[in-house]
Amino acid sequence: MCLTAHWIDNDWNLHKRIFNFYQVSNHMGEIIGQIIKNCMLEWGIDKFFTITVDNASSNNITILFLKNVMKDWLINILLNEHLQVRCCAHIVNLIVCDGLKEINVLVVKI
Numbered sequence: 759m760c761l762t763a764h765w766i767d768n769d770w771n772l773h774k775r776i777f778n779f780y781q782v783s784n785h786m787g788e789i790i791g792q793i794i795k796n797c798m799l800e801w802g803i804d805k806f807f808t809i810t811v812d813n814a815s816s817n818n819i820t821i822l823f824l825k826n827v828m829k830d831w832l833i834n835i836l837l838n839e840h841l842q843v844r845c846c847a848h849i850v851n852l853i854v855c856d857g858l859k860e861i862n863v864l865v866v867k868i
Contacts, residue, residue: 759790761797763806777801787819794820795827804831809841812848 761777778800780793798806809824811817821842828838 759793761794763803785814785816787816787821788823790816791820791823791827794824807841808843810843810845812845813852817842 759780759782761780762774763777764772764774766772778797780797782790782793794809798804809821811820825838825841828841
């Protein structure tokens with residue numbers, strides 16, 4: 759798992775950084791959530807607005823875990839209402855793959 763951050767500074771400059779790479783031996787949501795929490799604490803990050811994840815069901819549990827952890831943090835932006843953002847590239851990939859499956863029969867006939 760690769761944790762990256764994107765933010766805008768006070769001068770409206772966009773910054774992007776890779777925080778860390780983690781080997782995840784178990785893809786359970788709580789474990790992934792714990793890894794993200796530990797990374798945030800290690801880097802001294804006490805607030806963030808969204809986390810972009812793919813559509814894996816374990817990510818729903820990860821977000822719930824983080825919401826529960828972050829509710830006690832001093833800064834809680836919009837009560838974490840918009841914490842989870844689905845990766846648009848992953849969604850488009852799923853749509854294209856499903857579409858290609860549908861037309862595969864037609865292409866084979868040609």
